[in-house]
């Protein structure tokens with residue numbers, strides 16, 4: 001089953017996020033769907049998702065468990081509100097708040113020990129980013145690592161060439177296997193993100209190397225998101 005992650009960024013009010021989550025749940029497709037609203041909307045969206053198989057993810061977390069860290073949010077707080085997943089290292093965080101690979105590494109370790117499945121975002125510099133982010137990481141057998149390959153040039157714009165994506169995903173799988181000895185292939189899920197829309201979704205999802213999609217802009221309305229969910233259903 002393919003995974004579709006909706007990254008709602010800072011685009012929706014809670015009222016809008018709750019309404020959209022309700023619509024997504026009504027048309028539930030046979031895909032692994034994870035919705036990532038902004039922090040203030042997590043609780044409202046969580047209530048909507050309670051009786052569905054759609055999962056909740058946060059867009060970030062802090063690396064400490066608890067303490068005097070104004071403005072930050074912990075893994076335990078995210079779990080309590082119903083999150084099972086968390087995006088880490090999105091290129092917009094790397095760019096706008098100067099998140100470093102070292103911070104991302106600490107966040108990954110904290111997410112796993114806090115029982116959140118991390119969705120690690122990497123861009124064009126995926127080799128270096130993965131090498132630094134995965135240092136000292138240990139996955140237990142039942143844990144999975146989702147990696148979203150999102151070329152910066154494609155985000156909010158046009159999808160990357162499919163043949164390039166397939167090659168990069170294959171390389172990412174190999175690299176992760178080397179960096180995390182003992183990890184099983186089924187624990188590694190490689191998603192593609194950047195400029196995804198309904199025309200490209202079926203083509204990308206038909207590829208074995210593409211375990212799913214991370215969707216930004218097109219996940220903000222049912223008119224653009226429903227066809228992507230349907231493509232995942234058929235894949």
Ligand code: PGA
Nearest residue numbers: 155156194195215216217
């Ligand atoms: P996009 O965003 O689908 O709007 O390109 C994807 C992302 O940044 O996660």
